[in-house]
Amino acid sequence: MSGADTASAAAPARVGYGALLRTPGAWTFLTPALLARLPYAMLSMGILLLVKDTHGSYGTASTVAAVAAVAQALIGPQTGRLADRYGQAAVLVPSVLVHAASVGALIALALGHAPAWSLFLAAAPAGASVPQIGAMVRARWISTFTAEGASASSAAKVSTAFAFESVTDEFTFVVGPILAAAVATSVNPSTGLIAEAALTLVGGLAFAAQRRTAPARVVRVPGVRQASALASPGVRLLAGSFLGVGAVFGGLQVSVNAFADSVGQPGAAGTVYGIFAGGSMLAGVLYGMIAWRRSVQQRMVxxxxxxxxxxxxxxxxxxxxxxxxxGLVCGLAIAPTLISGYTLVETLVEDGAKTEAFTWLTGAIGLGLATGATAAGRLIDAQGPTVGFLVPVAGAGLGLIALVSLRGLLVPAGTRSTVVTGSVERGAPAGLVGAVKG
Known part of the structure; x- marks a missing residue:
């Protein structure tokens, strides 16, 4: 082999966004997925606005929103596991129907000034039934690109797809709350949640109808119990680190609002948080355009x-x-962290547990967000607005300590002996390319 050929073989593959979006069948699931994912970030804001208006208490409103977030974090991975086993459509259709009914019940109870405990009972199924569209889209990308086996090319396509999904996530997290607030304040407080339920129902059913691009369901072997994705130590480590990322989101949302209020410019909070999210979106776009030479484990840390x-x-x-x-500087690190984490988790579990694995990470972010927002709120009430910013650094700091000390768990168990300083030894199995290069 000539020197030029060797250099070409050693160069990491790169796939542009244009090529990604020209993948046959991609738009058939991306369009309804965007419609169904937008409400993901609308639910908490809609609950806060409605319950605060009907019950007059931020404490009650935030607790109802937290109940929904915790239920989503705990039950979401279970629906992901069911989707791996029975197929995405079989899980999505009943999920969106239950979600619409639960949100409707929550709206009726709130408008009827029902006691707080009844709101908690309605918020739990509303959060638990939020469709895990982001995880299902990522599973579809993997199914599409690895249908003919693992390779450097398929790994590069998956990495670019995950970068695209991270940008989409940031877009929905920015636009969702703004949309919910705009609808609720321009019409009445209940319309934010009505819009959330309608988008979830329509988008979820449209996405479920795209069966051709859905990954094949896992056929159970009689007598063999399918292990949970959380049985992987690496998945547990990534879920723990994503709790820290969620704490950054939650702590920032509350602290930025409190800081803007303290300087007499409450309307500027949305702009400041938008700059933070914009930095993450920019980093996500750039991440997907780079042909990385460092291993995905190194990039994550x-x-x-x-x-x-x-x-x-x-x-x-x-x-x-x-x-x-x-906030812009902080946001620049968010998308690369999320993309690396989702890329890593895909290599740590078998094909039959990938959707579940993705939902554990998404759920961890939601749980971290609820925890971070609550902790920041208590600190702000007790010590002032700037103290709330200690929550993001504390959450992220704990996550970094765990990642650095246990980073060996992020290498697939069967390939650890073949990984040498972020490269693949000659003769390593093809599947390792995706694990190491991401």
Whole structure:
């Protein structure tokens, strides 16, 4: 082999977004998926606005929203596991129907000024039945690109797809709450949740109807029990680290609002948080355009370290302009961390548990967000707005400690002996390419 051929073989593959979106059948599931994912970030905001209006208490409203978030975090992975086993459509259709009914019940109870405990009972199934569209889309990308076996090319396509999905996630997290607030304030507080339920129902059913691109369901072997994705130590580590990322989201949302209120510019909070999310979207786009030479394990640790560094300056910012700049720097580390984590988890579980694995990570973010928002709110009430910014750095710091100390768990068990400084030894199995190069 010539020197040029060797260099070409050693160069990592790169797939552009244009080529990704020209994948046959991609738009048939991406369009309804976007419609169904948008409400994901609308639910909490819709609950907060409605319950605060009907019951007059931020405490009650935030607790109802937290109940929904916790239920989603705990039950979401179970629906992902069912989707792996029975197929996505078989899980999606009843999920969106239950969700619409539960949100309808919550709206009726809130408008009827029912006691708080009844709101909790309605919020639990509303959160538990949120369709795990993001995880299902990622599973479809994997099924599409690995149908003919694992290779450097398929691994590069999956990495670009995950970058695209991360940007889509950020878009929905920014636009969703804004849409819910705009609809609720322009019509009446209940319309935010009505819009959320309608989008979930229509988008979810349309996505479920696209069966041709859905991954094949897992056929159970009689007498063999399918292990949960959480049985993998690497998946548990990633879920724990994503709790820290969720704490960054939750802590920032509350702290930015409190800080903007404290300086007399409450309307600027959305702009500041939008800059943070915009930084993440930009980093996600750039991530998918780079032909990475470092291993995905190394990229995960590096981006998480940058996240901690960015969060560590937030509490010291003297004004909204400085806070916006610090938030932008912090946001630049979010998407690379999420993309690396989703890429890694795909290599740590068998084909029959991938959707479940993705939902564990998504659920961990939601749980971390609820925890971070609650902790930041309590600190702000007790010590002032700037203290709330300690929650993101604390959550991310704990996640980084876990990642660095246990990073060996992020290498698939059967390939650890073949990984040498982020490269693949000659003769390693083809599936390892995706595990190491991402």
């Amino acid at each position: 590096m981006s998480y370290g940058l996240l901690v560094l960015g969060c560590s300056t937030l509490w010291a910012m003297p004004g909204l302009v400085a806070l916006s700049v610090a």
